[in-house]
Amino acid sequence: MPERLVSTTCLGNLNDPSYELLLRRKLGGVFEVDDLLLDWDQADVYAFVGVTELGRTVDVRLDTADGGRLADGDVLAIDRSGMVPVAVVVRLRSAEVYLVEVDRMDPIALAHSCWEIGNMHAPLFRGDSDEHTVRMYTPVQPVLGRMLRGVEGVRLSLVTRELDADRRFASSAAEVVVSMAPDFTIVKKARG
Known part of the structure; x- marks a missing residue:
């Protein structure tokens, strides 16, 4: 086993069947996988x-110009020091997260819950919503949990799940459009 492997770029993703086939051809048909577990x-x-997992030390120095993040299945290095080549592959651990569920017909609860999450600077991930319910995931923070439990119309539960970077709401640009029903009005009552 080499003392230390160095990775400056992601070589490909083993979850992509075409890359796995390419890697098999490149490495002579057979290779083993050594997982690098990341949160x-x-x-x-x-x-x-x-x-x-097998004790290899990997010094990862990725180029920030690529702008991407590591994904589950990314191959960081190939160790050719043994009889059989070994691919060092990123595996993302599941995380304990809050599942935030809000009725689609309650835009105030949705806005309030999103504001609370944003106010804590917590990342927010889109869930599998349906025609009745908006589902979102955010990592567990006890203070945030107490705040969200206080929002009327929000259902909060603790689940374990992988957080997919492709489903993360970006803070620089929203990827969804929120629209109100045509008959929705806000009435401000005058004090008097």
Whole structure:
């Protein structure tokens, strides 16, 4: 086993069947996989040292110009020091998160819950919503949990799930359009 592997770029993603086939051809048909387990928030870090499941030390120094984050299945390095080549592959751990559910017909509860999450600077991930319910995920923070439990119309539960970067709401640009019903009005009562 080499003393330390260095990764400066992601070589491909093993979850992509075409890349797996390409890697098999490149490595002579057979290779083993050594998983580098990362928490969801470690996937955004460009420089770190990690230890794989089989004890390999990997010095990761990714180019920040790529702008991407690590994804489950990313191949960071190939260790050719043994009889069989070994691909070092990123595996993202599941995280304990809050499942925030809000009725689509309650835009005030939706806005209030999103404001509370944003006010805590917590990341927010789109869930599998349906025609009646908006579902979102955010990592567990006890204070945030207490705040969300206080919002009328919000159902909060604790679940374990993988957080997919492609479903994360970006703070720089919203990826959804919120619209109100044509008959929705806000009435401000005068004090008198």
